[in-house]
Amino acid sequence: MKKPLILITNDDGVAAQGISALVEGVRALGDIVVVAPSGPRSGMSSAITSEEPLRANLLKKEDGLTVYSCSGTPVDCVKLAINELLGRKPDLLLSGINHGSNAAICVIYSGTIGATLEGCIWGVPSVGISLTDHELTSDFSEAVKYAKTVAEKILQTGLPHGTCLNLNVPNIYPVKGLQVCTQTKGYWNKEFEVAKDQYGRTIYWMGGYFVNDEPNNPQSDEYALAQGYAALVPLQIDMTSYGFLDELGKIMQQ
């Protein structure tokens, strides 16, 4: 039986600890091809590169593991992999393990999730995985364990077309279990530190903190993470607000 082909990418770059941990953790599940950005691309969302050419460098090719770095964004990596480097659609896409949470509204900004959505657009069962910790010395073992569990399930069952998964794992040991959740409602506030550059000109550094609009919703991913559970949110690429279609039609006819 042919082994599954698993495409792995991330937004922290091909040299990040999180992607190495993921590759080792799922290596037994299939033939792995890594196509990941040449350096950090955090916060790149679903950005694509159209005004500059992309480049890919083969870094490693051994039994069951091929590794490329790519000059572009996480989404560029997925597009280049599927269109050019793999020669076919993979059976599974894993993006991560991201250094830092991608729960709640972070799905909109995250390059990890951008890559996951791109796999989904191509009809590939896709999972983004994040550990809620930014430290370089993070322990990825629990995140790897849950990533592998989800990957094994999805390789068996597939996912409905247009749907992918966002897995966040809390930075505790042991994690209490896995919960299927919804995307927590909220936003980032007070986002800038105002400073001066070396010429005295005003500059703005992005920072801020997340405001949770539903801190008591037990189904939300932030709630599950705070309770010590891994949070698995199904995401869809169709952003249409179906519930508002009729009312919008009425508004526009008035």
Next chain:
Amino acid sequence: MKKPLILITNDDGVAAQGISALVEGVRALGDIVVVAPSGPRSGMSSAITSEEPLRANLLKKEDGLTVYSCSGTPVDCVKLAINELLGRKPDLLLSGINHGSNAAICVIYSGTIGATLEGCIWGVPSVGISLTDHELTSDFSEAVKYAKTVAEKILQTGLPHGTCLNLNVPNIYPVKGLQVCTQTKGYWNKEFEVAKDQYGRTIYWMGGYFVNDEPNNPQSDEYALAQGYAALVPLQIDMTSYGFLDELGKIMQQ
């Protein structure tokens, strides 16, 4: 009565023809503040800039119109405007008029829509506007007309929290009317031209074409545009696939 405060941004840059046409077209509706990228930022999705500082330059301040350029992405522009430059949330955000279509799956990649979603995250009624034509000499008059109509409605009614609007206007004259639509299902295929750089190394230029998975769906935005109508799609920032929650729960318990 105090005039509404209208924030205008785009992803083609502060000097683009489309944003000038939009500003002139809606100027009578309120006090306009433009915070737009210093140059083209197409395909930037909801990317944010966290590793470099942002800068804003005041380009113009006259009665009812203030214009800043910003060094960042479209989403950076909206964040900087709301957090620092405006001093309060605007009553309306308009993003565009984009040079080129943002129908169907382009909502995922578009900086125009990235900025629109960001306004929505802040609870600001937000509309992204695109003309389905890339020519520098495009006629924006019909797109401006429909943008103004939608802006006037939304200033009156507001939008449900978490919902924003994606308006695409076909490049014909006259446009036949406006239809409320859904995001067309589909994807971009055959995306790369493979070429060589000056040293003979392989490079990849992004291109390709859109494959429409539902060409006969009369409610889809691509269908409305092809029939000569402006297409208005309500988008939501909650990407949770609610319809798949229960099944996913069962899969993970097996």
